[in-house]
Amino acid sequence: MSFDSDYLWLEGDFVPFEDAKVHFLTSSLHYGTGIFEGIRSYTTPNGPAVFRLKDHIDRFFKSAKILGYRDLPYSKETIVEACLELIRRNGFEECYIRPLIYIKGGGWNLVVDDVEVEMGIAAWKWGNYLGEDALKYGIRANIATNSRLHPNITMTKGKIAGNYVNSVLAKTESLRAGFDEAILLDPSGTVAEGTGENIFVVEDGVIYTPPREMILEGLTRDSIIAIAHDIGYTVKEEKISRDQLYIADEVFVTGTAAEVVALSEIDHRSIGDGTMGPICAKLQKIYHEAVRGRLDGYSRWLDYVHDNQSTIQKGT
Numbered sequence: 001m002s003f004d005s006d007y008l009w010l011e012g013d014f015v016p017f018e019d020a021k022v023h024f025l026t027s028s029l030h031y032g033t034g035i036f037e038g039i040r041s042y043t044t045p046n047g048p049a050v051f052r053l054k055d056h057i058d059r060f061f062k063s064a065k066i067l068g069y070r071d072l073p074y075s076k077e078t079i080v081e082a083c084l085e086l087i088r089r090n091g092f093e094e095c096y097i098r099p100l101i102y103i104k105g106g107g108w109n110l111v112v113d114d115v116e117v118e119m120g121i122a123a124w125k126w127g128n129y130l131g132e133d134a135l136k137y138g139i140r141a142n143i144a145t146n147s148r149l150h151p152n153i154t155m156t157k158g159k160i161a162g163n164y165v166n167s168v169l170a171k172t173e174s175l176r177a178g179f180d181e182a183i184l185l186d187p188s189g190t191v192a193e194g195t196g197e198n199i200f201v202v203e204d205g206v207i208y209t210p211p212r213e214m215i216l217e218g219l220t221r222d223s224i225i226a227i228a229h230d231i232g233y234t235v236k237e238e239k240i241s242r243d244q245l246y247i248a249d250e251v252f253v254t255g256t257a258a259e260v261v262a263l264s265e266i267d268h269r270s271i272g273d274g275t276m277g278p279i280c281a282k283l284q285k286i287y288h289e290a291v292r293g294r295l296d297g298y299s300r301w302l303d304y305v306h307d308n309q310s311t312i313q314k315g316t
């Protein structure tokens with residue numbers, strides 16, 4: 001994957017892409033103590049806008065709290081501004097934004113106390129993570145042989161770098177087996193989520209999604225629940241079994257990177273008629289219009305990049 005990006009924001013300054021380096025002896029690289037977010041900016045009729053930026057930065061701080069970080073070097077407001085200014089400096093319209101906190105100094109005694117904490121933000125042009133065909137036709141998924149995390153093992157609600165080994169195991173297995181994505185069951189055996197997406201099931205016109213306790217609470221999940229309510233659907237947060245997936249009318253996954261994507265097949269069983277179902281299609285369409293500022297009802301979710309020009313003047 002090549003990155004189409006001229007600048008990053010690193011440790012308080014804007015730096016050219018090729019100068020954004022951290023040292024090999026950065027303990028977060030060794031122990032997975034990084035904290036990150038994944039955010040998207042979209043083209044709207046009023047210029048680029050970032051979708052749910054402040055909600056993502058709130059979750060960023062919650063993830064850091066879950067791992068036990070106490071003092072972060074930048075405020076939420078500074079990070080929000082840095083994200084917007086980074087998009088401006090790169091001249092982007094649609095892009096993916098990746099803030100990451102890491103331990104720059106210390107951390108070799110396996111704690112997050114008495115360490116030097118730093119962070120960076122990258123932004124680059126990145127189309128749909130699962131591909132344009134995935135958006136149109138859906139994807140083929142399998143149930144992973146490894147379980148999703150448990151809150152008493154490593155917490156499920158934090159976007160903590162080390163947690164993603166769990167996703168890497170499942171996704172690698174899935175692609176090697178010829179599928180496009182893996183669905184993970186929680187340690188008790190009910191459906192949790194995808195490797196980087198939440199999951200929804202449609203049965204007799206009602207939309208179901210696993211309850212919050214075992215999953216990363218996706219902002220796309222939250223947006224889709226809100227949109228579904230707005231257009232009159234009932235959404236129930238309930239435990240879902242593996243075989244409920246097989247016989248559902250529709251199954252789809254949601255995430256910032258993947259957006260809204262139907263599962264056309266799971267473990268070699270076609271879902272519904274084996275293509276994107278009507279409820280997924282409706283929600284996907286509204287989501288794509290909402291993130292691009294074409295629906296007044298969802299403007300609260302957008303931060304326009306060229307409003308409130310940055311007060312951050314440090315660096316290049």
Ligand SMILES: Cc1ncc(COP(=O)(O)O)c(C=O)c1O
Nearest residue numbers: 196197198216218219220255256
């Ligand atoms: C494990 C996992 N679940 C769900 C999601 C979806 O979250 P969001 O919609 O906030 O991107 C992600 C992506 O961040 C994820 O990594």
